[in-house]
Amino acid sequence: xxxxxxxxxxxxxxxxxxxxxxxxxxxxxxxxxxxxxxxxxxxxxxxxxxxxxxxxxxxxxxxxxxxxxxxxxxxxxxxxxxxxxxxxxxxxxxxxxxxxxxxxxxxxxx
Amino acid sequence: xxxxxxxxxxxxxxxxxxxxxxxxxxxxxxxxxxxxxxxxxxxxxxxxxxxxxxxxxxxxxxxxxxxxxxxxxxxxxxxxxxxxxxxxx
Numbered sequence: 001x002x003x004x005x006x007x008x009x010x011x012x013x014x015x016x017x018x019x020x021x022x023x024x025x026x027x028x029x030x031x032x033x034x035x036x037x038x039x040x041x042x043x044x045x046x047x048x049x050x051x052x053x054x055x056x057x058x059x060x061x062x063x064x065x066x067x068x069x070x071x072x073x074x075x076x077x078x079x080x081x082x083x084x085x086x087x088x089x090x091x092x093x094x095x096x097x098x099x100x101x102x103x104x105x106x107x108x109x110x
Numbered sequence: 111x112x113x114x115x116x117x118x119x120x121x122x123x124x125x126x127x128x129x130x131x132x133x134x135x136x137x138x139x140x141x142x143x144x145x146x147x148x149x150x151x152x153x154x155x156x157x158x159x160x161x162x163x164x165x166x167x168x169x170x171x172x173x174x175x176x177x178x179x180x181x182x183x184x185x186x187x188x189x190x191x192x193x194x195x196x197x198x199x
Contacts, residue, residue, distance in 0.1 A: 013163070051123075095141065
């Protein structure tokens, strides 16, 4: 049973790390700001979600009781990540940043 | 087993953090830098949570929660400042 818990925590934690790394590679490699905004705001919330799922399982097993307060961080990030991404997209539109030709849909021209 | 997995995950998050630092330094525009800082605080939350598992201490939860709250407020404030030239009109 103990090794099962260890396996579960390890798998969640490593999945979280891989998601965060993919999001940051997207932040580094994608061509313009509007595509770069896409990578980290989605992938890092899942990455933190994986780390926190691992922490939740570990502490519930250690304390022999359900420890749900870690979910607060995930819930808060799931609510706030789209809000901050929206504010940053509005700031980028206001400054009229350079964009690729393939980035379509120009709401400031309508 | 668990300590190896935790070391690998901390290494992955640190690699992600270093990539964000590169975007923060070389980012061509101001919103790029704000986005890099936003991603950096989210990765720092995960690093603190993983450190809490490694030390098997629940004290680090409060620190992670505080960083989440303050990071969101500061990102919104800077984005508002870049858009409007003022934070509270």
